[in-house]
Amino acid sequence: MKIAGLFSSDFQPDRLVRDKKPEAQKELSVTRYCSLIEDADGFKKVWEIVKETVKVSLGQHRLGMLLFLDDLPLHIGAYHSLGTNNIVLNRTLLNIVETVTKSKKLVNAFVYSILTHEYLHALGHISESKVRSLVYEVSKQCFGDDHIVTELAEKTPWMLIKGVPLHEIPVTKQPMELVKDLEKPNQRYIV
Numbered sequence: 001m002k003i004a005g006l007f008s009s010d011f012q013p014d015r016l017v018r019d020k021k022p023e024a025q026k027e028l029s030v031t032r033y034c035s036l037i038e039d040a041d042g043f044k045k046v047w048e049i050v051k052e053t054v055k056v057s058l059g060q061h062r063l064g065m066l067l068f069l070d071d072l073p074l075h076i077g078a079y080h081s082l083g084t085n086n087i088v089l090n091r092t093l094l095n096i097v098e099t100v101t102k103s104k105k106l107v108n109a110f111v112y113s114i115l116t117h118e119y120l121h122a123l124g125h126i127s128e129s130k131v132r133s134l135v136y137e138v139s140k141q142c143f144g145d146d147h148i149v150t151e152l153a154e155k156t157p158w159m160l161i162k163g164v165p166l167h168e169i170p171v172t173k174q175p176m177e178l179v180k181d182l183e184k185p186n187q188r189y190i191v
Helices: 003-007 023-039 044-057 089-099 106-120 128-141 146-155 157-161
Strands: 068-071 078-080 086-090
Touching: 023 044, 023 068, 023 106, 023 128, 023 157, 068 078, 068 089, 078 106, 086 089, 089 128, 089 157, 106 128, 106 146, 106 157, 128 146, 146 157
Parallel strands: 068 086
Antiparallel strands: 078 086
């Protein structure tokens, strides 16, 4: 069709073919993300999955984020302070999840869910309910309905430690720790 044809009276917009992702390609993406989260070693790999899935699902991304580990009250999984590029993940809670589950896949799913939530805050989504919905939307689109990542997004990441008496576990405060090399800087910053 010629460009001029788009503006002629013959043009019928309802006959355009929409660029939809073929089902087979969508299934390949889901399979790929499921494999990536299962095989991820460490925060950097999980973080790469967080950023990629949010970008693919929502078309949003942000560079220059920093991840810190700190011993927070056990009802807080992580937090992002508005106006910063910092996410602080609860180290004590993560240690409990690692001890209780003894599964790399479950720990990665937990970390993914928590970091995706905070990353969406860092992208400017303020409302807790909106962010929870977006985490579920991204998880479902990228991991499918039946994956643990989607289940954690739908219910709560705390379901992995259901029955653990968190109120009885003492939190020993250690210095906050920076997760090194979370992102490779690809832009120069002026300080």
